[in-house]
Amino acid sequence: xxxxxxxxxGRPNVGKSTLFNRLxxxxxxxxDDEPGVTRDRNYAVAEWNGRSFILxxxxxxxxxxxxxxxxxxxxxxxxxxxxxxxxxxxxxxRTGITDIDMELAEKLITGQRPVMLLxxxxxxxxxxxxxxxxxxxxxxxxxxxxxxxxxRTGDMLDALTSRFxxxxxxxxxxxxxxxxxxxxxxxxxxxxxxxxxxxQRQIVTEIPGTTRDSIDSxxxxxxxxxxxxxxxxxxxxxxxxxxxxxxxxxxxxxxxxRCDVVLYMISAEEEFSKQDIQVLVRAxxxxxxxxxxxxxxxxxxxxxxxxxxxSKELKEKMGDLRYIPFIFISVLQKQRLYKTLDLITRVFWExxxxxxxxxxxEYLLSIIARTTPPATMGKEIKINYISQLKTTxxxxxxxxxxxxxxxxxxxxxxxxxxxxxxxxxxxxLKLIFKKKSR
Numbered sequence: 296x297x298x299x300x301x302x303x304x305g306r307p308n309v310g311k312s313t314l315f316n317r318l319x320x321x322x323x324x325x326x327d328d329e330p331g332v333t334r335d336r337n338y339a340v341a342e343w344n345g346r347s348f349i350l351x352x353x354x355x356x357x358x359x360x361x362x363x364x365x366x367x368x369x370x371x372x373x374x375x376x377x378x379x380x381x382x383x384x385x386x387x388x389r390t391g392i393t394d395i396d397m398e399l400a401e402k403l404i405t406g407q408r409p410v411m412l413l414x415x416x417x418x419x420x421x422x423x424x425x426x427x428x429x430x431x432x433x434x435x436x437x438x439x440x441x442x443x444x445x446x447r448t449g450d451m452l453d454a455l456t457s458r459f460x461x462x463x464x465x466x467x468x469x470x471x472x473x474x475x476x477x478x479x480x481x482x483x484x485x486x487x488x489x490x491x492x493x494x495q496r497q498i499v500t501e502i503p504g505t506t507r508d509s510i511d512s513x514x515x516x517x518x519x520x521x522x523x524x525x526x527x528x529x530x531x532x533x534x535x536x537x538x539x540x541x542x543x544x545x546x547x548x549x550x551x552x553r554c555d556v557v558l559y560m561i562s563a564e565e566e567f568s569k570q571d572i573q574v575l576v577r578a579x580x581x582x583x584x585x586x587x588x589x590x591x592x593x594x595x596x597x598x599x600x601x602x603x604x605x606s607k608e609l610k611e612k613m614g615d616l617r618y619i620p621f622i623f624i625s626v627l628q629k630q631r632l633y634k635t636l637d638l639i640t641r642v643f644w645e646x647x648x649x650x651x652x653x654x655x656x657e658y659l660l661s662i663i664a665r666t667t668p669p670a671t672m673g674k675e676i677k678i679n680y681i682s683q684l685k686t687t688x689x690x691x692x693x694x695x696x697x698x699x700x701x702x703x704x705x706x707x708x709x710x711x712x713x714x715x716x717x718x719x720x721x722x723x724l725k726l727i728f729k730k731k732s733r
Contacts, residue, residue: 298340298347298348298349298549298552299348299349299380299381299459300348300349300351300378300379300380300381300545300549301341301348301349301350301351301379301380301381301382301383301455302350302351302353302375302376302378302379302381302382302383303315303350303351303352303353303382303383303385304353304372304375304376304382304383304384304385304399304403305355305384305385305386305396305399306355306393306395306396306399307354307355308355308387309355309385309386309387309415309416310385310387310415310416310442310443311352311353311355311385312337312352313415313442313443314383314385314413314415314440314442314448315337315350315352317442317443317445317448318341318343318350318448318452319339319341319350337351337352338350338351338352338545338548340552343452343453343455343456344452344453344456346456348380348456348459349545349548349549351375351379351545353372353375354372372399372402373402376402376403376406376408377406377408378545379408380408380409380459381408381409381410381411381455381458381459382403382406382408382409382410382411383410383411383413383455384399384400384403384410384411384412384413384434385413385415385442386412386413386414386415386429386432386437387414387415387416388414388415388416388417388422388425388426388439389416389422389425391425391428392428392429392431392432396432397432400432400433400434403434404433404434409458410434410435411438411451411454411455411458412429412432412434412435412436412437412438413437413438413440413451414426414429414437414438414439414440415440415441415442416441416442416443417439417440417441417446417447418441418443418444418446422439423439426439438450438451438454470520471513471519471520471521471522472519472520472521472522472555472556472639472640472643473521473522473524473553473554473555473556474521474522474523474524474554474555474556474557474558474639475524475547475550475551475553475554475556475557475558475583476488476523476524476558476560477547477550477551477557477558477559477560477574477578478559478560478561479561479562479570481562482560482561482562482590482591483560483562483590483591483626483627484560486626486627487560487588487590487624487626487632488512488523490626490629490632491514491516491523491632491636492512492514492523511523511524516633516636517640519640521636524550524553524554547574548577551577551578551581551583552581554583555583555584555643555646555687556583556584556585556586556639556642556643556646556721557578557583557584557585557586558586558588558635558639559571559574559575559578559585559586559587559588560587560588560589560590561587561588561589561590562589562590562591563589563590563591563592563594563595563623564591564594564595567608567609567612572612572613572616575587575613575616575619576616578723579616579723580723582688582723582725583688583723584639584642584643584645584646584721584722585619585642585721585722585723586619586620586621586622586635586638586639586642586721587619587620587621587622588621588622588623588624588635589605589621589622589623589624590624590625590626591625591626591627592623592624592625592630593625593627593628593630594625602623605623606621609621615707618714618719618720618721618722619721620638620642620720620721622634622635622638638721641720641721642720642721642722645718645719645720645721645722646686646687646688646689646722647686647687648686648689648717648718648719648722649683649686649689650683650717652681652682652683655681655682655683655691656680656681658716659681659709659712659713660678660681662709662712663678663709666708668695668701668702668705669702669705671697671700671701671702672700674697674700676695676696676697676700676701677695677696678693678694678695678701678728679694679695679696679731680693680694680731681693681694688722688723688724688725689719689722689724689725690724690725690727691713691724691725691726691727692726692727692728692729693709693726693727693728693729694728694729694730694731695728695729695730695731696730697730698728698729698730699728701728706726706728709726710724710726
């Protein structure tokens with residue numbers, strides 16, 4: 296499924312972040328009465344009646360301020376207009392229409408994106424009378440809501456999801472393996488896609504950020520069909536770099552949610568960084584198959600121990616992500632490109648793996664008997680039975696007497712034991728603990 300992007304825009308202190316948190320059902324954005332608190336953009340997956348969408352929280356729009364932060368906010372609002380499928384424009388019922396509201400409304404009208412006008416802080420029936428004045432903004436029906444209390448947000452969400460459900464269709468991939476090619480600027484993502492396709496499908500230059508639009512490229516290798524999703528940059532150049540980074544990350548995230556396997560590309564000339572770990576953790580959270588490819592390996596000075604030394608250092612830095620396989624490639628020299636595809640294919644099928652219940656219990660219960668879960672709060676924990684509920688991603692249920700007390704480090708221990716026996720290379724596993732019903 297292609298998920299729509301919904302951005303929240305408005306002037307400072309009208310309740311954008313409060314609404315963001317309300318629609319997510321959790322506190323993610325920082326909420327404060329001080330105008331301009333939201334400087335870094337937030338994005339997360341929201342869901343309503345089984346329909347999911349990407350929700351983006353932007354900073355408060357101030358058209359005349361010349362501060363660097365407010366310039367950045369104005370630019371991000373413009374990018375939101377360009378990049379979003381639906382825009383939620385929030386105004387304040389208590390302060391009425393302001394000059395900033397009028398200016399932003401004109402910008403949204405010329406932006407030619409679907410807009411829902413939300414009149415916030417309508418906390419009781421006495422405030423409803425103030426809603427009619429907002430028709431003057433020229434954006435159609437105003438929707439009275441209370442982000443703080445949650446009044447009428449359900450009706451608003453019904454109307455919102457009805458706007459994009461018609462355009463969302465199930466992707467017909469014909470059994471193809473969907474690969475999201477993700478990485479920092481200028482690591483060779485488009486060059487890799489071109490090399491595998493054997494044609495100049497993407498524009499490749501030395502200038503970072505030249506990929507403008509997502510292009511799904513289909514090809515066949517060893518009778519297996521593939522779809523490569525080359526993650527895109529912005530449609531036009533941005534003056535303020537932080538906005539490029541944010542929306543590039545958002546597009547990479549959208550591509551990640553559509554794929555089966557994430558191919559994360561890193562330049563072998565650069566240090567494996569915390570930012571790289573963060574991307575891999577995000578892929579793990581999304582329960583996608585993951586492969587790391589270190590490109591530009593031809594530029595690294597090597598001796599007979601180079602690969603062994605790099606591999607050892609990488610595994611130490613990856614920590615709990617050591618199950619992710621990596622490969623050293625050179626797109627320019629066409630080294631190990633098809634071995635990378637073989638590795639991706641192997642990870643894809645590892646996600647489909649199902650372990651017979653009898654084999655699972657015979658193996659894991661014997662380990663649990665030798666290395667019992669640590670007692671918590673004076674309570675002994677007994678795990679009686681294990682089953683695999685599903686694949687893609689693999690989900691295991693462990694039935695025990697105190698499911699809420701199983702220590703996190705013991706859960707990781709069991710996960711590692713599953714990998715030792717059954718593989719699951721490059722595949723995040725999910726273990727849930729339940730109390731067995733009598």
